[in-house]
Amino acid sequence: MSNYIAKNKHILIVLAPFIAGWLFYLLMYSIPFSGMLLWTLNIGFVLFWFWGGRQFAKLSMNKVYSYLLGNSLWLLSLLLFLWQSVALDGASQNLAIAGLSQYYMLLMLMIGTQIHLTYAVEIDPVEITLISYAVMLVVFTIGFIYQTVKGKNSSSK
Numbered sequence: 001m002s003n004y005i006a007k008n009k010h011i012l013i014v015l016a017p018f019i020a021g022w023l024f025y026l027l028m029y030s031i032p033f034s035g036m037l038l039w040t041l042n043i044g045f046v047l048f049w050f051w052g053g054r055q056f057a058k059l060s061m062n063k064v065y066s067y068l069l070g071n072s073l074w075l076l077s078l079l080l081f082l083w084q085s086v087a088l089d090g091a092s093q094n095l096a097i098a099g100l101s102q103y104y105m106l107l108m109l110m111i112g113t114q115i116h117l118t119y120a121v122e123i124d125p126v127e128i129t130l131i132s133y134a135v136m137l138v139v140f141t142i143g144f145i146y147q148t149v150k151g152k153n154s155s156s157k
Helices: 003-008 009-028 037-055 063-070 072-087 095-103 106-117 125-155
Strands: none
Touching: 003 095, 003 106, 009 072, 009 095, 009 106, 037 063, 037 106, 037 125, 063 072, 063 095, 063 125, 072 125, 106 125
């Protein structure tokens, strides 16, 4: 089992936000979440996603390719969201596709909402979702850059 996880670690990292978002969505209606638990999940996911960025920076391939690989499902989910929520009108949307695209960033939603509320009076769900996607990308990128710089510094010593 641990050999399987070691071989497929990067695939599991890329899939983790989607799986965690889907599980969170399923449990959201059956378990009463407190604010403290929600923030703990969000902060925990931020730390995990930072670590995920670091793991992709350690891959022995071109850094651009490893960065794109780590964000492949993020980009696909974002494009599906934009297609369903921005490009199509309400009558043309496929709710299954629109819902699936939002699972990926669901554990960043509270952070995206807090950022949105710092400058807006009205809640705009599309804007909050886009901010949440952007926060995901920033966290992954910071982890990726941190590991890349750390790796260069440790190899030059």
